[in-house]
Amino acid sequence: MSDKRQAKKEALRTRLLEVTTEQMRQNGIEDLRARDIAKEAGCAVGSLYTTFEDLDDLILHINSNTLQSLGAALALGQQEIDEPAARMEKLACDYLDFALQNYRLWRAVFDHKWPEEKPVPNWHLDNQHQLFLKIAIPLKELLPDADEELLLLEARTLFAAIHGIITLSLEERYAAVQKSILKQQIIKFTKLIIAGLRA
Amino acid sequence: MSDKRQAKKEALRTRLLEVTTEQMRQNGIEDLRARDIAKEAGCAVGSLYTTFEDLDDLILHINSNTLQSLGAALALGQQEIDEPAARMEKLACDYLDFALQNYRLWRAVFDHKWPEEKPVPNWHLDNQHQLFLKIAIPLKELLPDADEELLLLEARTLFAAIHGIITLSLEERYAAVQKSILKQQIIKFTKLIIAGLRA
Numbered sequence: 001m002s003d004k005r006q007a008k009k010e011a012l013r014t015r016l017l018e019v020t021t022e023q024m025r026q027n028g029i030e031d032l033r034a035r036d037i038a039k040e041a042g043c044a045v046g047s048l049y050t051t052f053e054d055l056d057d058l059i060l061h062i063n064s065n066t067l068q069s070l071g072a073a074l075a076l077g078q079q080e081i082d083e084p085a086a087r088m089e090k091l092a093c094d095y096l097d098f099a100l101q102n103y104r105l106w107r108a109v110f111d112h113k114w115p116e117e118k119p120v121p122n123w124h125l126d127n128q129h130q131l132f133l134k135i136a137i138p139l140k141e142l143l144p145d146a147d148e149e150l151l152l153l154e155a156r157t158l159f160a161a162i163h164g165i166i167t168l169s170l171e172e173r174y175a176a177v178q179k180s181i182l183k184q185q186i187i188k189f190t191k192l193i194i195a196g197l198r199a
Numbered sequence: 200m201s202d203k204r205q206a207k208k209e210a211l212r213t214r215l216l217e218v219t220t221e222q223m224r225q226n227g228i229e230d231l232r233a234r235d236i237a238k239e240a241g242c243a244v245g246s247l248y249t250t251f252e253d254l255d256d257l258i259l260h261i262n263s264n265t266l267q268s269l270g271a272a273l274a275l276g277q278q279e280i281d282e283p284a285a286r287m288e289k290l291a292c293d294y295l296d297f298a299l300q301n302y303r304l305w306r307a308v309f310d311h312k313w314p315e316e317k318p319v320p321n322w323h324l325d326n327q328h329q330l331f332l333k334i335a336i337p338l339k340e341l342l343p344d345a346d347e348e349l350l351l352l353e354a355r356t357l358f359a360a361i362h363g364i365i366t367l368s369l370e371e372r373y374a375a376v377q378k379s380i381l382k383q384q385i386i387k388f389t390k391l392i393i394a395g396l397r398a
Contacts, residue, residue, distance in 0.1 A: 157364055157384055164363015165356055185356055196395030 013051050015041045021062050021105070028104045029059060029112055056115060063109045064127045066102065071131045073098050078134075084141035085194045091135060092162050092190045096183055099166050110167070132156055142197045158193060165189065212250050214240045220261050220304070227303045228258060228311055255314060262308045263326045265301065270330045272297050277333075283340035284393045290334060291361050291389045295382055298365050309366070331355055341396045357392060364388065 019041045023032060034055055038045045052058040077094040081087045099106045114120055135155040136148070143151065169182050218240045222231060233254055237244045251257040276293040280286045298305045313319055334354040335347070342350065368381050 153380075153384070157388055160364040160367045161360035161388065162363070164361070164366065165359040167363065168359045181352075185352070189356055189360065192395035193391060194395070195398035196391035196393070199394035199398045 009051070012041070012043060012047060016043070016048060016051055016058065017061060017065070020058055021065070024059075024062060024108050025102070025105055029108045032059070056112075056118075059108065059112050060114065060121070060124055062105070063112060064124050066105045066109050067127050067131055069102070070095070070098050070106075071134055074131075074134050078138070084138040085191075087138035088142070088194055089187055089190045091138065092186050093183060095159075095162060096166055096186055099170060103170065132159065135159055142194065161193075162186065162189070208250070211240070211242060211246060215242070215247060215250055215257065216260060216264070219257055220264070223258075223261060223307050224301070224304055228307045231258070255311075255317075258307065258311050259313065259320070259323055261304070262311060263323050265304045265308050266326050266330055268301070269294070269297050269305075270333055273330075273333050277337070283337040284390075286337040287341070287393060288386055288389045290337065291385050292382060294358075294361060295365055295385055298369060302369065331358065334358055341393065360392075361385065361388070 016037065020032070020037050023037065023040070032055065034045050034048055037058075038048045041048075048058070052061070074091055074094050077090045078087055081090055129152075132152050132155045135158065136151040139151055139155055139158070140146070143154065146154065165186060166182070169179060215236065219231070219236050222236065222239070231254065233244050233247055236257075237247045240247075247257070251260070273290055273293050276289045277286055280289055331351050331354045334357065335350040338350055338354055338357070339345070342353065345353065364385060365381070368378060
């Protein structure tokens with residue numbers, strides 16, 4: 001492929017990702033249509049399908065970007081905090097803030113149903129793994145004897161617990177904690193976990 | 200209304216609930232159609248809409264039944280266990296078992312989107328409240344100084360945390376804990392919470 005053609009292809013890819021990200025940020029994934037995306041990006045529907053395998057593949061790339069942005073936000077918040085318990089608390093609060101500020105993109109990560117018959121691509125699994133490694137770092141200081149496998153298991157479990165509290169609250173579902181006291185409740189819950197880990 | 204007409208109305212109501220519950224148990228709520236339900240129940244679509252306000256109302260009645268069954272399962276598991284920490288652990292494990300055994304009905308409770316413009320009926324909110332009261336009972340022994348409002352808040356938070364771990368795992372989502380070790384991980388997590396509460 002010539003350099004020029006390659007550059008054009010890259011530009012289209014970037015534009016499709018931008019346009020779809022914006023549509024997902026506005027409306028989530030429920031009403032996402034290839035035709036609307038192509039129209040907004042100024043290309044033919046066929047060009048979308050030569051750039052991405054299908055709509056699921058396109059959404060997965062955006063969800064992967066969302067996880068990377070989340071990882072970056074969590075890493076940024078950890079800087080200049082030494083104490084592991086304070087870092088765990090900051091992680092939980094930063095996760096809440098990220099969910100609030102990127103609500104529909106964040107929901108898409110959990111609502112998107114990847115086709116059962118296709119394996120989830122490795123690049124996406126790696127991306128998830130990187131996120132849990134970030135949570136495992138402060139946890140290692142609280143659980144110095146745990147090996148990496150155990151730390152990652154605990155990181156996944158704590159993430160899922162905090163995620164459950166935030167999700168039910170933001171969706172105003174059963175067991176919802178009122179939004180006005182959600183951050184305070186997340187902090188209390190993280191302190192409880194840390195007290196348990198240290199007991 | 201004559202007794203006979205009233206009895207016929209009640210019978211249709213029961214049949215519609217049974218048929219819809221079975222369809223939800225098999226396929227969830229995504230493909231639920233009034234026409235299919237009426238056909239299976241042997242009534243006209245119009246009769247469905249004189250018995251229930253709309254499909255959302257019908258689903259909410261079934262979700263309320265599911266919450267009641269869950270409450271009954273949790274209450275049964277609590278009998279003959281005195282120690283509050285052991286009771287909390289049993290609650291969490293019974294919740295997992297209920298979710299596994301009634302997977303699609305349980306998902307429907309959380310996936311069903313109630314129309315934003317309509318207030319959730321009080322009978323359904325009462326039903327939820329009863330469930331959290333059940334969780335608050337063993338919690339009261341661990342937090343003897345907490346008033347009812349605080350106990351219910353803590354019960355909701357712990358429920359949401361355990362729910363988050365179970366949901367992500369059963370949906371095989373990000374942060375999923377492998378199903379084979381889920382119960383063990385739930386027990387470990389509950390012990391951690393209890394150690395934190397007692398610290």
